[in-house]
Amino acid sequence: MKKILILFILIAPFAASAQNADSAWFVNNYIKKEVSIPMRDGAKLFTSVYIPKDQLEKHPILMTRTPYSCAPYGTGYRAYWRNYMIKYCREGYIMVIQDIRGRWMSEGEFVVVHPFNPDKKTNKDVDEASDTYDTIDWLVKNIDNNNGNVGVSGISFPGFYATEAALSSHPALKAVSPQAPVTDRFFGDDDHHNGVLFLLDAFDFHVGYGFSQPRPHPTILPAKTFEFKDKDNYSAYLKIGALPNFTKISGDSLKFWSDMMIHPDLDAWWKIRDARSGIKNVKPAMLIVGGLFDAEDGYGTWNTYQALVKQSPATNSKLVIGPWYHGQWASKDGSHLGNIQFGSKTNEWYQENIEIPFFNYYLKGKGAVDTISKATIFFTGENKWRKFAEWPVTGAKQTPVYLEKGGKLAFSPSANKTATFDSYISDPAKPVPYNDGVHTYRTREYMTDDQRFASQRTDVLVFDTDTLANDVTLAGPVIADLMVSLSNTDADFVVKLIDVLPDNTADNPVNKYPMGGYQMLVRAEIMRGRYRNSFSKPEAFVPGKPTQVKFIMPDVAHTFKKGHKIMIQVQSSWFPLADRNPQQFVDIYHAKDSDFVKETIKVYHDSSKIILPVLK
Known part of the structure; x- marks a missing residue:
């Protein structure tokens, strides 16, 4: 874009x-x-x-x-x-x-x-x-x-x-x-978020737009570009499949793309950049x-x-x-x-x-x-x-909200000490789309889009508070702290913070979009589970073993107004915005189409929470 x-x-x-x-x-x-x-x-x-x-x-x-x-x-x-x-x-x-x-x-x-060179000698x-x-x-x-x-x-x-x-x-x-x-570009800009390849932006930019195309001599002519025949990017990217298939399209001349494919983890190559x-x-x-x-x-x-x-x-x-x-x-x-x-x-x-x-x-x-x-x-x-006078704001209090049984989001954990969980089946063949509708290019509006399309899916967990009696203002980074278990050895986790508007909210006056019950995306982020302990040394999950996945989401500056609700959604794909995880502990950048498998994911109540920076 x-x-x-x-x-x-x-x-x-x-x-x-x-x-x-x-x-x-x-x-x-x-x-x-x-x-x-x-x-x-x-x-x-x-x-x-x-x-x-x-x-x-x-x-x-x-x-x-x-x-x-x-x-x-x-x-x-x-x-x-x-x-x-x-x-x-x-x-x-x-x-x-x-x-x-x-x-x-x-x-x-x-x-x-x-890379910046602080020690120039010649x-x-x-x-x-x-x-x-x-x-x-x-x-x-x-x-x-x-x-x-x-x-x-x-x-x-x-x-x-x-x-x-x-x-x-x-x-x-x-x-x-x-x-x-x-x-x-490893942690949060165009190409990656927390080590997850942001496929839609990275491929469109480096290959589609031709940004990384070599240029042998000065010219006023634009680089060679690539354009999908299928104008539905969800369908087009899914048909291409595993990342090596994208690399075949890019060819051998795109050095930055090729370098990314051999540097999946945080290493010196990323750090100097x-x-x-x-x-x-x-x-x-x-x-x-x-x-x-x-x-x-x-x-x-x-x-x-x-x-x-x-x-x-x-x-x-x-x-x-x-x-x-x-x-x-x-x-x-x-x-x-x-x-x-x-x-x-x-x-x-x-x-x-x-x-x-x-x-x-x-x-x-x-x-x-x-x-x-x-x-x-x-x-x-x-x-x-x-x-x-500063940011993040010192006065923001780290306030956990707990994922509870029955889709509840609560500011205090339940009294029930029995371990309970919600589960879903994550299927790489049918990943959760990042937005609703058919689009050729990544939309810029997706970051405030209505999330009702996602909350209707069986592979998206939904938790929300009761109707707020007072305004709740957030100022600073959000922390996702999940307790999960997997049936296989790897998974991604997408956490979305959402503002649910009251049912009686008037329609959008311009396009008449129904705003009653609108689920406004306030912030979302993805985490590749293998990096939960180290971005440099990925680790497989032990199937069936409850495991903590904790990560920092980007800063938020938003007020949830009285009469609204706070909602959290949890899912394991965000396609084609983010590349798909095979859900096995394999080299994703060189994975085969046959490596992608379904997986059952459990998210445990009470021990899973989202820590909000509440400004009083």
């Missing part, structure tokens, strides 16, 4: 908006230069620079480094007027966008999530931080009328390059905003931005901020989390996601009150940032922004 976001927002053709007032103003007031900036190892990176014609004052530089192309190439202008970036142009910023090393028109070899020791340093150095020395202050921002993969920019330590770099930054490893002694001010419902890089937002707090405490770092899908804060509408309404234009509030003032202060010396709190978080359910 990154390609759709970037192409729609940033690479819209100039001619389509020629009559637009902002586009006309931009073309009349800016000049464009295309330059190839030399790096320390001799590679030249293609860069488009848009410079204000105004010579009355010196201008700051705002840069984005991207693997998605700095198009249009040649005389055409980049469509900054298509979104709020035009506001920076009206402020007189020099706008810079660069094709990163090895992508599009830049020279060099492209490396997916290029000019051949290059990474994204050094490329940023060399680029900034060239810009401040060669672009006329700049004020010597540089900022870097970017969404998704450009967010990763923004993080790496912050590690460059160039003295002219004063402010950086990694937004939904790719950070750790964790962007957090280099976050130490960061100099520029940092603004970390992301969405509560970011299906791609929500993990990166929360955890880049936490790494700054822990590993670089002297850095002036701030966190903003809105009720957004991936990149929605840069879109024209932040008022809703799917059927869930947020009550205001949350994207515009963020742009005007946080991001633009942040860069204006650090790059132009304009205004103040005193009103920007350490953490500014939007709470869904109540639809309000809250400001905190």
Whole structure:
């Protein structure tokens, strides 16, 4: 979905908006230069620079480094007027966008999530931080009328390059905003969650979109892509079967995909690709931005901020989390996601009150940032922004809710000491879909979708509270703590936290969707059972033996209103979002279709609980 976001927002053709007032103003007031900036190892990176014609004052530089192309190439202008970036142009910023090393028109070899090298010794020791340093150095020395202050921002993969920019330590770099930054592709970003391959995103991105296709020389032509003939992704992915069949489609040329297939567990290969490893002694001010419902890089937002707090405490770092899908804060509408309404234009509030003032202060010396709190978080359910001096919030109390007999969810365990359980049969041939309906691509709305389709399945356990007598606000990470037993030797566990709306809730006024009894997905996460004790050393389950599976789910900022219910769903597949577990302790990346078997899974009452961060 990154390609759709970037192409729609940033690479819209100039001619389509020629009559637009902002586009006309931009073309009349800016000049464009295309330059190839030399790096320390001799590679030249293609860069488009848009410079204000105004010579009355010196201008700051705002840069984005991207693997998605700095198009249009040649005389055409980049469509900054298509979104709020035009506001920076009206402020007189020099706008810079660069094709990163090895992508599009830049020279060099492209490396997916290029590891940061903290110990560079020669000019051949290059990474994204050094490329940023060399680029900034060239810009401040060669672009006329700049004020010597540089900022870097970017969404998704450009967010990763923004993080790496912050590690460059160039003295002219004063402010950086990694937004939904790719950070750790094993634990929580696009490719994996807790070691589970996020098949739908990973295959579509690396193979379907062609992101990891090799590029022998600089070019303006897009990579070769792959498209399914079957437009139902559930059916299409199920027909392909085991992961080796996907690898056959990808071919031998996709190095990152091939590398993932030989690194199923957390090892050194993954660890050096964790962007957090280099976050130490960061100099520029940092603004970390992301969405509560970011299906791609929500993990990166929360955890880049936490790494700054822990590993670089002297850095002036701030966190903003809105009720957004991936990149929605840069879109024209932040008022809703799917059927869930947020009550205001949350994207515009963020742009005007946080991001633009942040860069204006650090790059132009304009205004103040005193009103920007350490953490500014939007709470869904109540639809309000809250400001905190820290995140996670110290005042949030870890409160368990227990899975009880009869589908009950209770804030205290039952008095019954007899071990009871619910069970279901998990069948890899009929996995639980991640959403309802037929879709070609992964939807962005699934993170707030109605879960009634899943609660009707026999392979999904459902537990809910009584109707709430008071509001319950959650602020922070959720912990799933299950006691389970299996009939075989491995299984995945998906836990979903759901807000059940009252039966008398009015229908959606736009599409008339029935909202009475709507089961809004608030947060969900998957855990591969073999990693319950160690992500580096997987362990088989002993059939029939009760075993704890405990894992941390991403942070939540949500208020369950009085009159609603809290629901928990537990299941063992989430397809094709996540790859299927054969439910035997085999190498999943090299499994055969015949390795996939049915399995009976028991989830024990009382000893299974979900720990909620309740804010009083």
